[in-house]
Amino acid sequence: MSYFSDIYKGIKTLLTGMSVTGGYFIRARKGAITQQYPDNRETLKMFDRFRGEVVMPHNADNRHYCTGCQACEIACPNGSIEIIWDRVVDPETGKKKKEIDKHIYHLAMCTMCGLCIEACPTNAIVWAQNYENSVYDRSKLTKILNQPGSSVLDGIED
Amino acid sequence: MTDQQAQNKIKTEEYFINMGPQHPAAHGVLRLILTIDGEIIKNVEPDLGYIHRSIEKMCERDSYQQIVHLTDRMDYLSSHINNEAVCLTVEKGLEIEVSDRVKVIRTIIDELTRIASHCLWWGVMGMDLGALTTYFYAFRDREMINDIFEETCGARLTMNYNVPGGLMFDIHPNFVKRTKDFIAHFKTKIPEYNLLLTDNVIFHKRTKGVGILTREDAISFGVSGPVARGSGFSSDVRKHHPYSAYDRVDFKEILFTEGDTFARYQVRMMELWESVSIIEQLIDNIPEGETKAATKAVIKLPKGEFYQRVETARGELGVYINSTGNKNPYRVKFRSPGFSNLSILNHISKDVLIADLVATMASFDFVIPDIDR
Helix, strand or coil: CHHHHHHHHHHHHHHHHHHHHHHHHHCCCHHHCCCCHHHHCCCCCCCCCCCCEEECCCCCCCEECCCCCCHHHHHCCCCCEEEEEEEEECCCCCCEEEEEEEEEEECCCCCCCCHHHHHCCCCCCEEECCCCCCCCCHHHHEEECCCCCCEECCCCCC | CCHHHHHHHCCCCCEEEEECCCECCCCECCEEEEEEECCEEEEEEEECCCCCCCHHHHHHHCCHHHHHHHHCCCCHHHHHHHHHHHHHHHHHHHCCCCCHHHHHHHHHHHHHHHHHHHHHHHHHHHHHCCCCHHHHHHHHHHHHHHHHHHHHHCCCCCCCCEECCEECCCCCCCHHHHHHHHHHHHHHHHHHHHHHHHCCHHHHHHHCCCCCCCHHHHHHCCCCCHHHHCCCCCCCHHHHCCCCCHHHCCCCCCCCCCCCHHHHHHHHHHHHHHHHHHHHHHHCCCCCCCCECCCCCCCCCCCEEEEEEEECCCCEEEEEEEECCCCCCCEEEEECHHHHHHCCHHHHCCCCEHHHHHHHHHHHCCCHHHHHC
């Protein structure tokens, strides 16, 4: 007798489960459909805080906010940031001032922890919302964040 | 000689096979050396080290702020709770009191993490037992939580939102609304989960009476989390040693006494309801306050030992820091729930079928990077 009741129970629970999936099959709305990812690149927008990669914004005159204080380099847990800097004599005051030559960022080593951006006193580096970072050659993942010929904005002190 | 006598004369030999390191039911690089006789398991010997990254050693190199992001990579399904464990330990050492706002936000995100982790576990448990549909349903709902995390923390899995002294930045303006939307949505989905899998007779037959873990064994092997609570061992750190805002919310510790795979399953399913209720109690009145207590740029813990434990989705995570007063810790030790839970596996899967071992392992909810670290 339990043989037949087992079969009955088995079929009953099978139909219960199928009523859920069948319900979705009939009532499938637009929201329930998977994103068509590579085809929706134009409309796909990441959240503002999304950690894509570290970038250094420059203004229209090719000026940035980085004073070369190296706080980001110290904060980075795995050495993804290297700063090559020099002391340059200010022609007006005659004082020596730190200035960056290259702000090197190794995207391949970056764990996207966000400690460098937290540490930056002048908000010179920010997160970009890129999400397609794959390249064919890993040397392309070593980026120089300051643009050629750029300099620090006047009046930015760390 | 009759057939029966001939069968008795056949000698069987034990042999061993590897389950893993690449096995779909192991959810990671866990290698189990099975000694089997036919299809009956005689011995299970876990072989670890395939994803060892020496996180504890790396912690000795890093400053206290930098340790936090490494713990993301241990139990990646409860990364926020791991981060919180380190931050609580450092805050204990520095004797900082974080604001109520930080405590409440941390608790809400903890519980969201727990729901996300249990969702993944539920989907994967169904998949291990041959029900693929559960996987899609669970991931659909987990996606909403991941969106909440992405909007507020900036990342979906390795969030690194906690810093010693508070939070990296305040919650996103949409956080409260999105969380409420999710809770309203998820409350209608848990009954659906039950219809799909919990009430299924085939699922009962696969899980009831399989992999029975007694309360005494659970205690003596140091098992924690839902696995221990499925055996009736009350071990919830949130209840017994409340941290963050858990002392101001009202929730039940789920206990089942059967100790089998189905009991462990039910504990997690009931915990989903408890997590939802905790979030509902906190989400409407997040107190105002600062999100980060003032700390020095270089944190130096005083000389001594500090220990803090938290309840992750898998069980009790303990963080031990031994400091000599420098900016780096002298020794960091993580007591991870997965490692202790794995130690019981051989004990409870003797003389069972291989298929039952898969069911047992699914109910243990192993995350291998948590075991290896």
